[in-house]
Amino acid sequence: MEIWASTSQRRHTALVGVVAVGLLALLYPIVVLLSGREGTYYLHVTILVLLYAGTAVGLNLPIKMGYLPVGQAAFMAIGAYTSALATRSLGVPIPVGFVLASLSAGLVALAFGRVVLRLRGTYFVLGTFAFGEVVRLIAVSQQSVLGGAEGISGLPTLTYAPGILAFTPRQTREILFYYCALLLVVVACTVVWVTYRSSVGHILDALRMDLRLAESQGLNTVAFRLYAFVVSAMLAGPAGAMLVHYLAFVNPQMFTSVASVNLLMMNVIGGSSSMLGPLVGALLIAPLPEVLRGADAVVAQILYGGLIVAVMLAWPTGIVGALQAVLHRARWRRASRPGEPRLTGETVAGESATPGS
């Protein structure tokens, strides 16, 4: 009995938590900007964190089914260039550009996914890596439309002429992009959460654990693999578009393999067995390029590298995975007092990112 009570109580706490976080998130830019001169900088970093968080949460879909994509920045690039060209050359409004970014990235993922998802394990890693490089190199070498290595500058950005409260135009722009990025994260979390709550989530788990077995059960695994891959790209596309409209320029350097690997790292360090993992990972990793700038950052960078190694050695399931294990053990202990019904030992997910076989 006590277990059921505590479960519904936890649901209640979770709901209160979500509402509280939501309210905080909505008020955050106003509070931060009013808090002082450093406010603009914090808001800037927050926007970057949110954009990477949205992409990283989307990336959790293929990781859940045991595939490790190392080319996700390419889908950000495809979205970014699509929106940049559509808004600049065709005069499309920026929000429509975001939608086009999502569609274009999704279409490319649909075409490329059909072939690359045939690869497993390391071959898939290398295939997506090569894809990321090809997309970047096309952008580098195409001068007339994509602007080559210099990219395209002077992109239209979001403005609101009457201004918001008494904020400067620059602050207004940051507030607008903050809400765009927040919307992206909310959409990403909702899509992924709904997927994981539905039977599709269990099917993705099954694909990770044993692809052949899942196939032999009559599942159309190709469709589910494509679903995860395409949705992850459709979330990466608008993130890239928002990034370049926010900065008002785009170039291939923004979407290197380093960005792709960082997105994967956010999942693995944060913990890839749940949606919370990439959020925590993005919060920890995305601000670093901004924070660790300049020559005196060498020691900090060395520590950062060491910390990555240490976290992976100490907590193979990532930060969230390790915390979940601790919570689970505590609850198990509480529930298995004499005279109480025992909780069945629900296994803590192993390293979910490990491809099967």
Place this chain on the structure above:
Amino acid sequence: MSVVAQLLVNAITLGLIYVLVSLGFNIVFGIMDVINFAHGMFVMWGGFLVFSLAVGAGLGFVPALVLATVTVGVGGLLIERGVLRRVVGRPAAGLVITLGLSIMMQNIALAVFGPDPRAVPLPVDGAVDVFGVVLPAQRLLVAGVALVALGLLYVFLMRTNAGRALRAVAQDPEAAALQGVDRNRMYALSFGLGTALAGLAGALMGPLLSVNLGMGDDPLLKAFVVVVIGGLGSISGTAAAGMLLGLLDSTTQYFVGAGAADLVAFGAMVVFLLVRPQGLFGSTEERS
């Protein structure tokens, strides 16, 4: 004629360096199933060590080369012992850990050697007349050293017990273990050997180009291409694909420009993965 000969020598030296880097990468992958994202940093450390030993400590080029190679290999051995051994069989963790190592190694090098590019002088200079064709002596020296190293590696892998054990683990870890091959020792050997090859490649690249913090980035990317086209775990395939990429790179660089070569290389990589994932000479037996 002299342009063709020049181009060919450039292609061969570049190809040999790609082969060294990619063989190291491939040996580590074949034995440990780890995609070593830090491999390029071992190349860079090889370059800086040969600079410190040859210019700083005043050793001759060849002793500095040998010492730098061995030092990088020993460093790799220690890293395998301390860190990588624990993540064998967990590709995601292996990928992220080698990335963390790469960030550490780059910044430690930045702290120790500073951000400036360095030049390493070679004991030879000028041009050599080979059968009526004038060739740059420096490139011939580098190509010669690389060939000697590859020859030694070949003899080691094919003719010694340790080499046979290494190949056995790459082919079938369980069967090798049943024959009494100690898997942990093979992990150490493969990582030490793989990183030593990267270090040697860096030490050879240094004098030709320059020693700098980013010098290992491009060879790492090329190693991905070479390993896929040659076949994951295939030695002869790696050698062939490395030379091929060296030829492609130096000719397109000469006639078209650097970006085009990379585009062709990575395009070829995608095509190979989709059409012939076992690589040039790989068997059709499935690996994953």
